[in-house]
Amino acid sequence: MPETTYDSVKRFTSSKSVTPALSRQELLEVSQNISLYFAPRISSNNKKLVLLSIDPQHLYAYWNFDDDESQNKTPSSSNTSDNKMLRIYSQEVRGDVVKSKPLVEFKIQGSQAKQLISLPIINRKETYFAKIGELNSSKNFIPLIISNNTACFSRQKKLKKISFTDYIIPYNNIEFKIKEQSKLKKTHRERTNYSGKGR
Amino acid sequence: MGTEKGFLSIILHAHLPYVRHPEYESFFEEVWLFEAITECYVPLINALDNLSKDNVDYRLTLSLSPTLLMMLGDELLKTRYLTYLNTRIELAEKEIIRTKNQKEYQKLARLYRRFFIHVRQIYQNYNFDILKAFKKHYFSGRLELISTAATHGFLPLLNISEIAVRNQINVGIDTFKSIMGFSPAGFWLPECGYYPGLELLLDDAGINYFFIDTHGVVDASDLPKNGIYAPLDCGNKVMAFARDPESSHQVWSAQEGYPGDINYREYYSDIGFELDLEDVAPYILDGKTRINTGIKYHRVTGKGQEKKIYDPKKAKRKAYKDAKDFIAKREQQIKILSRKMNRPPVIVSPYDAELFGHWWAEGIHWLESVLRLASEPDNQIKLVSCKEYLKQQKNHQVSVPSSSTWGDQGYSSYWINEDNDWIYPFLHEMAEEMEKLAVDFTGVSVLPVQKRALNQAFRTVLLAQASDWPFILKSGTTIDYATKKINDYLARFNYLHECIRNNKINEHYLLALETMDNVFPDIDYRDYKPVI
Numbered sequence: 058m059p060e061t062t063y064d065s066v067k068r069f070t071s072s073k074s075v076t077p078a079l080s081r082q083e084l085l086e087v088s089q090n091i092s093l094y095f096a097p098r099i100s101s102n103n104k105k106l107v108l109l110s111i112d113p114q115h116l117y118a119y120w121n122f123d124d125d126e127s128q129n130k131t132p133s134s135s136n137t138s139d140n141k142m143l144r145i146y147s148q149e150v151r152g153d154v155v156k157s158k159p160l161v162e163f164k165i166q167g168s169q170a171k172q173l174i175s176l177p178i179i180n181r182k183e184t185y186f187a188k189i190g191e192l193n194s195s196k197n198f199i200p201l202i203i204s205n206n207t208a209c210f211s212r213q214k215k216l217k218k219i220s221f222t223d224y225i226i227p228y229n230n231i232e233f234k235i236k237e238q239s240k241l242k243k244t245h246r247e248r249t250n251y252s253g254k255g256r
Numbered sequence: 257m258g259t260e261k262g263f264l265s266i267i268l269h270a271h272l273p274y275v276r277h278p279e280y281e282s283f284f285e286e287v288w289l290f291e292a293i294t295e296c297y298v299p300l301i302n303a304l305d306n307l308s309k310d311n312v313d314y315r316l317t318l319s320l321s322p323t324l325l326m327m328l329g330d331e332l333l334k335t336r337y338l339t340y341l342n343t344r345i346e347l348a349e350k351e352i353i354r355t356k357n358q359k360e361y362q363k364l365a366r367l368y369r370r371f372f373i374h375v376r377q378i379y380q381n382y383n384f385d386i387l388k389a390f391k392k393h394y395f396s397g398r399l400e401l402i403s404t405a406a407t408h409g410f411l412p413l414l415n416i417s418e419i420a421v422r423n424q425i426n427v428g429i430d431t432f433k434s435i436m437g438f439s440p441a442g443f444w445l446p447e448c449g450y451y452p453g454l455e456l457l458l459d460d461a462g463i464n465y466f467f468i469d470t471h472g473v474v475d476a477s478d479l480p481k482n483g484i485y486a487p488l489d490c491g492n493k494v495m496a497f498a499r500d501p502e503s504s505h506q507v508w509s510a511q512e513g514y515p516g517d518i519n520y521r522e523y524y525s526d527i528g529f530e531l532d533l534e535d536v537a538p539y540i541l542d543g544k545t546r547i548n549t550g551i552k553y554h555r556v557t558g559k560g561q562e563k564k565i566y567d568p569k570k571a572k573r574k575a576y577k578d579a580k581d582f583i584a585k586r587e588q589q590i591k592i593l594s595r596k597m598n599r600p601p602v603i604v605s606p607y608d609a610e611l612f613g614h615w616w617a618e619g620i621h622w623l624e625s626v627l628r629l630a631s632e633p634d635n636q637i638k639l640v641s642c643k644e645y646l647k648q649q650k651n652h653q654v655s656v657p658s659s660s661t662w663g664d665q666g667y668s669s670y671w672i673n674e675d676n677d678w679i680y681p682f683l684h685e686m687a688e689e690m691e692k693l694a695v696d697f698t699g700v701s702v703l704p705v706q707k708r709a710l711n712q713a714f715r716t717v718l719l720a721q722a723s724d725w726p727f728i729l730k731s732g733t734t735i736d737y738a739t740k741k742i743n744d745y746l747a748r749f750n751y752l753h754e755c756i757r758n759n760k761i762n763e764h765y766l767l768a769l770e771t772m773d774n775v776f777p778d779i780d781y782r783d784y785k786p787v788i
Contacts, residue, residue: 095751112668
């Protein structure tokens with residue numbers, strides 16, 4: 058069977074060169090050198106607290122800040138870093154009024170830099186934000202850093218099982234029959250996504 | 257529209273991460289692309305050609321991701337693909353000889369040989385240009401083509417920077433436009449990841465509609481009056497179409513879905529794993545590591561039974577039967593729905609394109625049959641693209657969908673968890689630094705080499721943001737590869753960032769990075785400057 062090669066016919070289809078300007082070896086050396094000497098690092102100067110929504114019940118926070126700097130800014134706080142807290146707030150906007158209230162808080166342990174948060178209450182109209190702060194000698198919370206706002210995921214309907222008829226709302230029917238979401242086979246991405254393929 | 261009672265819109269989403277490796281002579285992950293071309297994209301083109309030849313007035317929507325578009329047009333990958341295809345033909349020929357005393361197996365080996373040659377013929381007929389074929393069908397008015405985010409970034413977790421999300425969307429659309437020659441009306445949100453507000457960025461990018469999972473519409477800000485069988489206007493005339501769970505389940509479900517039928521070809525039975533190493537050594541990784549070759553002799557069979565030999569004719573008959581069943585169920589669904597709605601229902605059925613032909617070998621035949629059956633004039637169903645539907649159906653309910661994805665559990669937990677959460681501080685910081693670069697180097701005089709470095713930094717940010725990397729880290733498949741890809745992109749960005757800030761750019765290194773990460777040639781780093 059004679060082989061068809063793209064090289065043999067490409068002059069009819071393209072004027073672009075298939076051969077890169079640099080050799081494979083040169084490319085590989087650049088790639089390896091950069092990976093060796095410029096490995097990922099988080100800049101310690103970049104003070105940050107980020108809050109992300111995972112699902113209706115969970116948030117995720119990560120942070121990065123200089124401990125010494127924070128202690129300098131809060132002279133009234135204790136000199137140990139044992140009293141750092143991550144505090145999650147909910148925020149509700151009604152007209153011009155913005156109401157914030159602390160929902161849950163976590164003591165930050167040593168070099169800890171992330172926290173999964175289970176929400177005690179789910180209110181679809183709320184957004185969340187977080188603060189990391191220290192408790193001073195009077196047990197008052199002194200915020201050191203504040204996060205972005207993140208909207209919560211909402212789940213207002215209780216879903217039970219699959220049937221397409223449960224996804225229609227008749228005009229004259231106030232009752233919206235929907236079924237349990239968790240029972241749905243939500244995805245088979247692993248079966249079809251190439252990037253989920255094993256060797 | 258005619259007298260039909262309802263519509264069916266089938267959407268295939270085709271995407272692969274950027275897996276091009278010019279720094280190696282051959283690279284395993286490039287085979288993902290080669291398998292997809294051989295088993296899915298070319299057979300799909302063949303099916304569309306057949307439908308056109310028979311003048312079937314079908315409608316199908318195909319989403320082509322920008323990374324896939326770039327790879328399908330890449331000269332190096334085209335060359336490597338033909339080498340791959342030629343080796344498949346060679347392997348099938350060897351199999352014909354090896355199975356000379358096993359007639360049933362030999363028959364299948366001959367079939368594989370014919371199949372690979374046919375694929376090569378079709379590919380050659382289109383001048384080795386898959387996109388030319390899709391464009392031809394687009395201009396026939398029957399195939400709707402849309403696109404997605406630049407590197408399939410998972411937008412809900414990039415959303416701490418609006419400019420990061422905006423650029424995933426805009427670069428994706430610009431790439432599609434520059435390659436395909438027209439603007440997409442629709443947008444595939446990567447992993448159907450939606451959050452309220454995304455519609456504003458889509459509107460800015462000229463997008464008319466997108467797709468979300470069922471619960472995104474069910475949990476919308478106002479009760480959806482037509483459930484999930486009519487789109488919602490997000491408030492700015494950008495429409496959200498919801499996935500129909502019934503038709504999804506029939507195709508996706510591992511237990512009850514069509515692909516699990518005992519007569520269909522077994523994906524996991526491949527001679528790359530089954531034959532003696534010496535028989536398959538030239539066709540596997542480095543001659544040592546077993547991988548799929550594409551030649552598979554067995555059918556699904558039953559649970560716990562020894563795998564039986566595949567009968568392609570029987571499987572084809574079954575695929576046709578399943579297509580009839582699919583259409584009958586949609587008709588039944590439409591019959592019930594249309595009694596309860598004030599407009600014809602539209603059933604939206606999105607699938608990953610690579611399910612068809614690759615994972616489910618008979619999937620393309622099934623799809624072609626579905627398109628033929630649905631196009632028959634005497635049924636109550638009409639195939640439609642969402643663009644066409646929106647042209648003809650007006651006055652949609654205004655309601656903002658809720659945050660949702662089509663991933664496991666319906667939200668973001670597959671893309672952020674204990675296996676992959678480490679990537680986000682890096683990704684977010686990288687986007688932040690890119691933003692600072694864009695701000696600092698906009699409106700000032702920039703040397704051509706600086707501009708190249710800034711644009712390359714922008715490309716690197718996008719490539720690192722692909723949803724595929726956290727997906728692989730969670731699914732546990734090619735973890736080493738995903739980890740290396742992310743670390744390499746982060747290191748490359750660090751390198752470029754340092755060079756730019758210190759104004760010491762090594763052109764040899766820059767050229768190497770431009771050669772390896774050669775996506776999005778028209779990118780402009782100034783677009784990373786926040787919109788005020």
